[in-house]
Amino acid sequence: MRSHWSKRRGAELGVGALPGRPPPPQSPLSRGAVRGERSGATPVMALLLEHEFKPLPADKQIETLPFLEAVAHLPPFFDCLGTPIVYSPVKADLTGNIKKIRAVYDSNPAKFKTLQNILEVEKELHGSAWPKTGATLALMWLKRGLKFILVLLQSISDGERDEEHPNLIRVNALKAYEIALKKYHGWMLQKLFTGSVYALPYKSDLLKALEKGKEVKEEESIEKIHQFVTRVTPILDAIYEMYTKMNAELSYKA
Template identity: 30%
Template sequence: MTERSKFEYRLGLLKKLTKTYSDNPEKYTYLNDMVLHEKEKGGNVATDALLWLRRALHFVYTFFYCIVEDTEKGRKTEDLVPFLKKAYKDVLERYHGWMAQQLFSLLSRMCPTRKDLLLNISLGLENREDFVIRDMSRFLGGLEINIQALSAFYIAHDLESTARV
Protein backbone atom coordinates (compact mmCIF):
# COMPACT_ATOMS: atom_id res chain seq x y z
CA MET A 1 0.00 0.00 0.00
CA THR A 2 1.46 3.38 -0.98
CA GLU A 3 1.64 6.28 1.46
CA ARG A 4 -1.05 8.08 -0.50
CA SER A 5 -3.37 5.09 -0.36
CA LYS A 6 -2.72 4.75 3.41
CA PHE A 7 -3.70 8.39 3.85
CA GLU A 8 -6.82 7.90 1.73
CA TYR A 9 -7.63 4.76 3.74
CA ARG A 10 -7.45 6.69 7.02
CA LEU A 11 -9.48 9.54 5.58
CA GLY A 12 -12.05 6.95 4.55
CA LEU A 13 -12.09 5.60 8.11
CA LEU A 14 -12.91 9.06 9.43
CA LYS A 15 -15.71 9.40 6.88
CA LYS A 16 -17.09 6.03 8.03
CA LEU A 17 -17.03 7.24 11.63
CA THR A 18 -18.97 10.33 10.63
CA LYS A 19 -21.51 8.28 8.66
CA THR A 20 -21.97 5.76 11.47
CA TYR A 21 -22.58 8.60 13.90
CA SER A 22 -24.98 10.34 11.50
CA ASP A 23 -26.99 7.14 11.05
CA ASN A 24 -27.70 6.89 14.79
CA PRO A 25 -26.58 9.93 16.81
CA GLU A 26 -28.57 8.86 19.90
CA LYS A 27 -26.84 5.48 20.04
CA TYR A 28 -23.39 6.94 19.39
CA THR A 29 -23.44 10.06 21.53
CA TYR A 30 -19.79 9.40 22.32
CA LEU A 31 -17.07 7.89 20.15
CA ASN A 32 -16.37 5.46 22.98
CA ASP A 33 -19.87 4.01 22.49
CA MET A 34 -19.17 3.43 18.82
CA VAL A 35 -15.82 1.76 19.51
CA LEU A 36 -17.21 -0.52 22.24
CA HIS A 37 -20.19 -1.50 20.07
CA GLU A 38 -17.85 -2.27 17.22
CA LYS A 39 -15.58 -4.32 19.50
CA GLU A 40 -18.57 -6.47 20.52
CA LYS A 41 -19.25 -7.19 16.84
CA GLY A 42 -15.60 -7.96 16.08
CA GLY A 43 -14.98 -4.94 13.84
CA ASN A 44 -12.19 -2.39 13.96
CA VAL A 45 -13.03 0.51 11.62
CA ALA A 46 -13.97 2.99 14.35
CA THR A 47 -11.29 1.60 16.66
CA ASP A 48 -8.56 2.06 14.05
CA ALA A 49 -9.79 5.49 12.96
CA LEU A 50 -9.89 6.83 16.50
CA LEU A 51 -6.51 5.26 17.29
CA TRP A 52 -4.85 7.09 14.38
CA LEU A 53 -6.70 10.30 15.17
CA ARG A 54 -5.36 10.14 18.73
CA ARG A 55 -1.84 9.53 17.46
CA ALA A 56 -2.12 12.48 15.06
CA LEU A 57 -3.36 14.73 17.86
CA HIS A 58 -0.54 13.53 20.11
CA PHE A 59 1.94 14.36 17.32
CA VAL A 60 0.49 17.89 16.98
CA TYR A 61 0.51 18.26 20.76
CA THR A 62 4.20 17.33 21.00
CA PHE A 63 5.16 19.63 18.11
CA PHE A 64 3.27 22.61 19.55
CA TYR A 65 4.58 21.87 23.04
CA CYS A 66 8.14 22.13 21.73
CA ILE A 67 7.34 25.52 20.17
CA VAL A 68 5.72 26.85 23.35
CA GLU A 69 8.53 25.54 25.56
CA ASP A 70 11.17 27.03 23.25
CA THR A 71 9.41 30.40 23.39
CA GLU A 72 9.07 30.30 27.18
CA LYS A 73 12.82 29.71 27.43
CA GLY A 74 13.36 32.87 25.35
CA ARG A 75 14.91 31.12 22.36
CA LYS A 76 12.23 31.53 19.66
CA THR A 77 14.01 29.10 17.32
CA GLU A 78 13.12 29.78 13.67
CA ASP A 79 13.94 26.31 12.35
CA LEU A 80 11.08 24.07 13.51
CA VAL A 81 12.34 20.91 11.78
CA PRO A 82 14.03 19.59 14.97
CA PHE A 83 10.73 20.02 16.85
CA LEU A 84 8.82 18.25 14.11
CA LYS A 85 11.34 15.40 14.09
CA LYS A 86 11.18 15.11 17.88
CA ALA A 87 7.39 14.87 17.76
CA TYR A 88 7.62 12.22 15.07
CA LYS A 89 10.27 10.20 16.90
CA ASP A 90 8.40 10.37 20.23
CA VAL A 91 4.92 9.65 18.88
CA LEU A 92 4.66 8.10 15.42
CA GLU A 93 7.95 6.57 14.32
CA ARG A 94 7.41 3.27 16.19
CA TYR A 95 4.19 2.67 14.22
CA HIS A 96 5.70 3.36 10.80
CA GLY A 97 7.66 1.03 8.60
CA TRP A 98 10.82 2.00 6.77
CA MET A 99 9.04 3.59 3.79
CA ALA A 100 6.81 5.81 5.93
CA GLN A 101 9.81 6.89 7.99
CA GLN A 102 11.74 7.85 4.85
CA LEU A 103 8.75 9.77 3.52
CA PHE A 104 8.42 11.67 6.78
CA SER A 105 12.12 12.54 6.69
CA LEU A 106 11.68 13.97 3.21
CA LEU A 107 8.46 15.85 3.98
CA SER A 108 9.79 17.29 7.24
CA ARG A 109 12.18 19.43 5.20
CA MET A 110 9.17 21.42 4.02
CA CYS A 111 8.29 22.51 7.56
CA PRO A 112 7.63 26.25 7.70
CA THR A 113 9.76 28.54 9.82
CA ARG A 114 8.49 29.63 13.21
CA LYS A 115 7.61 33.07 11.87
CA ASP A 116 5.64 31.65 8.91
CA LEU A 117 3.81 29.06 11.02
CA LEU A 118 2.74 31.58 13.65
CA LEU A 119 1.72 34.05 10.95
CA ASN A 120 -0.47 31.39 9.33
CA ILE A 121 -2.03 30.42 12.65
CA SER A 122 -2.80 34.10 13.28
CA LEU A 123 -4.60 34.19 9.91
CA GLY A 124 -1.99 36.50 8.43
CA LEU A 125 -2.16 39.14 11.15
CA GLU A 126 1.28 40.61 11.86
CA ASN A 127 2.76 41.00 15.36
CA ARG A 128 0.49 38.42 16.98
CA GLU A 129 3.13 35.87 18.00
CA ASP A 130 2.61 36.43 21.74
CA PHE A 131 -1.14 35.88 21.39
CA VAL A 132 -0.66 32.77 19.25
CA ILE A 133 1.80 31.25 21.74
CA ARG A 134 -0.53 32.08 24.65
CA ASP A 135 -3.50 30.49 22.87
CA MET A 136 -1.38 27.54 21.77
CA SER A 137 -0.39 26.94 25.39
CA ARG A 138 -4.04 27.01 26.49
CA PHE A 139 -5.01 24.70 23.65
CA LEU A 140 -2.34 22.21 24.72
CA GLY A 141 -3.89 21.85 28.18
CA GLY A 142 -7.23 20.70 26.80
CA LEU A 143 -5.65 18.60 24.09
CA GLU A 144 -3.47 16.77 26.61
CA ILE A 145 -6.52 15.86 28.71
CA ASN A 146 -8.26 14.40 25.65
CA ILE A 147 -5.20 12.44 24.53
CA GLN A 148 -4.80 10.99 28.02
CA ALA A 149 -8.49 10.06 28.20
CA LEU A 150 -8.36 8.28 24.84
CA SER A 151 -5.14 6.49 25.79
CA ALA A 152 -6.64 5.31 29.08
CA PHE A 153 -9.80 4.14 27.27
CA TYR A 154 -7.79 2.13 24.76
CA ILE A 155 -5.69 0.52 27.48
CA ALA A 156 -8.71 -0.24 29.70
CA HIS A 157 -10.52 -1.99 26.84
CA ASP A 158 -7.45 -3.70 25.36
CA LEU A 159 -7.74 -1.79 22.08
CA GLU A 160 -4.20 -0.46 21.78
CA SER A 161 -2.22 -1.69 18.78
CA THR A 162 1.51 -1.52 18.16
CA ALA A 163 1.26 -2.75 14.57
CA ARG A 164 3.47 -0.97 12.04
CA VAL A 165 2.13 0.43 8.80
Protein backbone atom coordinates (compact mmCIF):
# COMPACT_ATOMS: atom_id res chain seq x y z
CA MET A 1 0.00 0.00 0.00
CA ARG A 2 2.97 2.20 0.41
CA SER A 3 6.19 2.56 -1.50
CA HIS A 4 7.84 -0.40 0.24
CA TRP A 5 5.24 -2.64 -1.37
CA SER A 6 7.36 -2.53 -4.50
CA LYS A 7 6.89 -3.63 -8.06
CA ARG A 8 9.32 -6.42 -7.30
CA ARG A 9 7.13 -7.68 -4.51
CA GLY A 10 4.08 -7.30 -6.72
CA ALA A 11 5.76 -9.42 -9.37
CA GLU A 12 6.58 -12.07 -6.80
CA LEU A 13 3.11 -12.18 -5.30
CA GLY A 14 0.86 -11.30 -8.18
CA VAL A 15 1.72 -13.82 -10.89
CA GLY A 16 -1.80 -15.15 -10.98
CA ALA A 17 -3.28 -11.67 -11.29
CA LEU A 18 -1.31 -10.55 -14.34
CA PRO A 19 -3.01 -9.96 -17.70
CA GLY A 20 -4.02 -13.21 -19.30
CA ARG A 21 -3.54 -15.13 -16.06
CA PRO A 22 -6.51 -14.39 -13.81
CA PRO A 23 -6.68 -16.05 -10.42
CA PRO A 24 -8.45 -19.42 -10.52
CA PRO A 25 -12.10 -19.19 -9.46
CA GLN A 26 -12.85 -20.30 -5.93
CA SER A 27 -15.74 -22.41 -4.78
CA PRO A 28 -18.19 -20.99 -2.24
CA LEU A 29 -16.55 -23.27 0.34
CA SER A 30 -13.08 -21.92 -0.29
CA ARG A 31 -14.40 -18.36 -0.39
CA GLY A 32 -15.88 -18.87 3.04
CA ALA A 33 -12.61 -20.05 4.48
CA VAL A 34 -11.44 -16.54 5.22
CA ARG A 35 -9.11 -15.90 8.10
CA GLY A 36 -10.16 -14.41 11.41
CA GLU A 37 -12.90 -16.90 12.33
CA ARG A 38 -11.16 -18.41 15.36
CA SER A 39 -13.63 -19.26 18.07
CA GLY A 40 -13.23 -17.25 21.24
CA ALA A 41 -11.44 -14.35 19.55
CA THR A 42 -12.88 -10.86 19.85
CA PRO A 43 -14.80 -9.91 16.68
CA VAL A 44 -13.05 -7.35 14.48
CA MET A 45 -16.02 -5.00 14.41
CA ALA A 46 -16.31 -5.20 18.20
CA LEU A 47 -12.66 -4.21 18.50
CA LEU A 48 -13.09 -1.31 16.09
CA LEU A 49 -16.15 -0.01 17.93
CA GLU A 50 -14.72 -0.60 21.41
CA HIS A 51 -11.49 1.23 20.60
CA GLU A 52 -13.21 4.04 18.79
CA PHE A 53 -11.62 7.22 17.51
CA LYS A 54 -12.03 10.30 19.65
CA PRO A 55 -14.46 12.86 18.21
CA LEU A 56 -12.79 15.49 16.05
CA PRO A 57 -12.30 18.70 18.09
CA ALA A 58 -13.32 22.07 16.73
CA ASP A 59 -9.72 23.02 15.94
CA LYS A 60 -9.23 19.69 14.08
CA GLN A 61 -6.08 18.95 16.09
CA ILE A 62 -5.94 15.15 16.29
CA GLU A 63 -4.16 13.81 19.36
CA THR A 64 -1.50 11.34 18.31
CA LEU A 65 -1.75 8.71 21.06
CA PRO A 66 -5.54 8.13 20.97
CA PHE A 67 -5.36 8.03 17.17
CA LEU A 68 -2.60 5.41 17.19
CA GLU A 69 -4.39 3.33 19.82
CA ALA A 70 -7.49 3.29 17.63
CA VAL A 71 -5.80 2.48 14.30
CA ALA A 72 -3.79 -0.30 15.98
CA HIS A 73 -6.94 -2.43 15.71
CA LEU A 74 -7.33 -1.94 11.94
CA PRO A 75 -4.79 -4.45 10.52
CA PRO A 76 -6.88 -7.57 11.41
CA PHE A 77 -9.53 -6.25 9.01
CA PHE A 78 -7.39 -7.48 6.12
CA ASP A 79 -7.48 -11.04 7.51
CA CYS A 80 -11.21 -10.96 6.81
CA LEU A 81 -10.61 -10.35 3.11
CA GLY A 82 -8.86 -13.69 2.65
CA THR A 83 -6.31 -13.93 -0.18
CA PRO A 84 -3.25 -13.78 2.14
CA ILE A 85 -0.86 -13.58 -0.82
CA VAL A 86 -2.30 -10.13 -1.64
CA TYR A 87 -3.52 -8.68 1.64
CA SER A 88 -0.86 -9.94 4.06
CA PRO A 89 1.69 -7.44 2.64
CA VAL A 90 -0.96 -4.72 2.87
CA LYS A 91 -1.60 -5.61 6.49
CA ALA A 92 2.14 -5.68 7.19
CA ASP A 93 2.64 -2.23 5.65
CA LEU A 94 -0.27 -0.80 7.63
CA THR A 95 1.20 -2.24 10.82
CA GLY A 96 4.66 -0.94 9.92
CA ASN A 97 3.40 2.58 9.33
CA ILE A 98 1.62 2.60 12.68
CA LYS A 99 4.83 1.48 14.42
CA LYS A 100 6.89 4.19 12.71
CA ILE A 101 4.51 6.92 13.81
CA ARG A 102 4.41 5.46 17.33
CA ALA A 103 8.21 5.44 17.52
CA VAL A 104 8.33 9.14 16.67
CA TYR A 105 5.61 9.91 19.21
CA ASP A 106 7.33 7.88 21.95
CA SER A 107 10.57 9.79 21.39
CA ASN A 108 8.92 12.95 22.73
CA PRO A 109 5.20 12.67 23.60
CA ALA A 110 4.89 16.34 24.55
CA LYS A 111 6.53 17.53 21.34
CA PHE A 112 4.43 15.23 19.15
CA LYS A 113 1.14 15.50 21.01
CA THR A 114 -0.87 15.96 17.81
CA LEU A 115 -0.49 14.67 14.27
CA GLN A 116 -0.06 18.24 13.09
CA ASN A 117 2.83 18.64 15.55
CA ILE A 118 4.54 15.69 13.88
CA LEU A 119 4.27 17.20 10.41
CA GLU A 120 5.37 20.65 11.57
CA VAL A 121 8.40 19.39 13.50
CA GLU A 122 9.50 17.01 10.77
CA LYS A 123 9.13 19.71 8.13
CA GLU A 124 11.59 21.89 10.02
CA LEU A 125 13.84 18.97 10.92
CA HIS A 126 14.19 17.28 7.51
CA GLY A 127 14.17 20.32 5.24
CA SER A 128 14.12 19.45 1.54
CA ALA A 129 13.75 15.72 2.27
CA TRP A 130 10.34 16.38 3.79
CA PRO A 131 7.61 15.13 3.34
CA LYS A 132 9.07 11.97 1.80
CA THR A 133 10.50 10.80 5.10
CA GLY A 134 9.76 9.93 8.71
CA ALA A 135 6.35 9.73 10.32
CA THR A 136 5.01 12.20 7.75
CA LEU A 137 5.46 9.62 5.00
CA ALA A 138 4.17 6.80 7.21
CA LEU A 139 1.00 8.73 8.05
CA MET A 140 0.50 9.60 4.38
CA TRP A 141 0.30 5.92 3.45
CA LEU A 142 -1.59 5.00 6.61
CA LYS A 143 -4.38 7.44 5.77
CA ARG A 144 -4.64 5.93 2.28
CA GLY A 145 -4.99 2.46 3.74
CA LEU A 146 -7.61 3.73 6.16
CA LYS A 147 -9.46 5.37 3.31
CA PHE A 148 -9.50 2.08 1.40
CA ILE A 149 -11.13 0.40 4.40
CA LEU A 150 -13.66 3.19 4.91
CA VAL A 151 -14.74 3.43 1.27
CA LEU A 152 -15.11 -0.35 1.06
CA LEU A 153 -17.21 -0.51 4.22
CA GLN A 154 -19.22 2.58 3.30
CA SER A 155 -20.02 1.08 -0.09
CA ILE A 156 -21.22 -2.15 1.53
CA SER A 157 -23.21 -0.19 4.12
CA ASP A 158 -24.86 1.87 1.36
CA GLY A 159 -26.00 -1.31 -0.39
CA GLU A 160 -23.95 -0.80 -3.55
CA ARG A 161 -23.68 -4.11 -5.38
CA ASP A 162 -23.60 -6.00 -8.63
CA GLU A 163 -27.29 -6.72 -9.21
CA GLU A 164 -26.45 -9.94 -11.05
CA HIS A 165 -24.19 -11.13 -8.24
CA PRO A 166 -25.46 -9.34 -5.10
CA ASN A 167 -23.39 -11.43 -2.67
CA LEU A 168 -20.07 -10.47 -4.25
CA ILE A 169 -18.07 -7.46 -3.02
CA ARG A 170 -16.04 -6.87 -6.17
CA VAL A 171 -17.91 -3.64 -6.94
CA ASN A 172 -17.24 -2.34 -3.43
CA ALA A 173 -13.57 -3.31 -3.42
CA LEU A 174 -12.89 -1.87 -6.86
CA LYS A 175 -14.55 1.41 -5.86
CA ALA A 176 -12.41 1.59 -2.72
CA TYR A 177 -9.25 0.87 -4.69
CA GLU A 178 -10.08 3.41 -7.40
CA ILE A 179 -10.69 6.16 -4.86
CA ALA A 180 -8.02 5.44 -2.26
CA LEU A 181 -5.04 3.74 -3.86
CA LYS A 182 -5.02 3.17 -7.60
CA LYS A 183 -3.46 6.48 -8.65
CA TYR A 184 -0.54 5.85 -6.29
CA HIS A 185 0.25 2.42 -7.72
CA GLY A 186 2.23 1.49 -10.79
CA TRP A 187 0.95 -0.83 -13.50
CA MET A 188 2.05 -4.03 -11.76
CA LEU A 189 0.35 -3.28 -8.45
CA GLN A 190 -2.80 -2.10 -10.22
CA LYS A 191 -3.06 -5.43 -12.03
CA LEU A 192 -2.36 -7.31 -8.81
CA PHE A 193 -5.12 -5.56 -6.89
CA THR A 194 -7.60 -5.68 -9.75
CA GLY A 195 -7.03 -9.41 -10.10
CA SER A 196 -7.38 -9.97 -6.37
CA VAL A 197 -11.06 -8.99 -6.33
CA TYR A 198 -11.94 -12.31 -7.95
CA ALA A 199 -10.70 -14.11 -4.85
CA LEU A 200 -12.51 -11.95 -2.30
CA PRO A 201 -15.01 -13.66 0.01
CA TYR A 202 -18.73 -13.32 -0.46
CA LYS A 203 -20.30 -10.40 1.41
CA SER A 204 -22.03 -12.83 3.77
CA ASP A 205 -18.69 -14.49 4.55
CA LEU A 206 -16.97 -11.12 5.07
CA LEU A 207 -19.64 -10.03 7.54
CA LYS A 208 -19.32 -13.37 9.33
CA ALA A 209 -15.53 -13.00 9.46
CA LEU A 210 -15.88 -9.50 10.92
CA GLU A 211 -17.92 -11.12 13.69
CA LYS A 212 -15.34 -13.94 14.12
CA GLY A 213 -17.78 -16.54 12.83
CA LYS A 214 -20.61 -15.61 15.18
CA GLU A 215 -24.12 -15.75 13.79
CA VAL A 216 -25.27 -12.13 13.55
CA LYS A 217 -28.06 -10.75 11.41
CA GLU A 218 -26.83 -8.88 8.35
CA GLU A 219 -28.72 -5.75 9.41
CA GLU A 220 -26.87 -5.73 12.74
CA SER A 221 -23.49 -6.11 11.04
CA ILE A 222 -24.30 -3.34 8.57
CA GLU A 223 -25.35 -1.06 11.43
CA LYS A 224 -22.01 -1.66 13.19
CA ILE A 225 -20.19 -0.86 9.96
CA HIS A 226 -22.21 2.34 9.59
CA GLN A 227 -21.34 3.40 13.15
CA PHE A 228 -17.64 2.82 12.55
CA VAL A 229 -17.56 4.68 9.24
CA THR A 230 -19.52 7.61 10.69
CA ARG A 231 -17.07 7.98 13.58
CA VAL A 232 -13.88 7.70 11.56
CA THR A 233 -14.71 9.69 8.42
CA PRO A 234 -14.37 13.17 10.03
CA ILE A 235 -10.96 12.18 11.43
CA LEU A 236 -9.72 10.94 8.08
CA ASP A 237 -11.06 14.02 6.28
CA ALA A 238 -9.18 16.25 8.71
CA ILE A 239 -5.92 14.37 8.08
CA TYR A 240 -6.32 14.73 4.32
CA GLU A 241 -7.08 18.43 4.78
CA MET A 242 -3.96 18.84 6.91
CA TYR A 243 -1.77 17.25 4.23
CA THR A 244 -3.27 19.50 1.58
CA LYS A 245 -2.78 22.69 3.60
CA MET A 246 0.83 21.81 4.43
CA ASN A 247 1.64 20.67 0.88
CA ALA A 248 2.64 17.30 2.31
CA GLU A 249 0.74 15.10 -0.13
CA LEU A 250 2.89 13.19 -2.61
CA SER A 251 1.65 11.64 -5.85
CA TYR A 252 4.53 9.34 -6.77
CA LYS A 253 3.62 5.77 -7.67
CA ALA A 254 4.66 2.78 -5.58
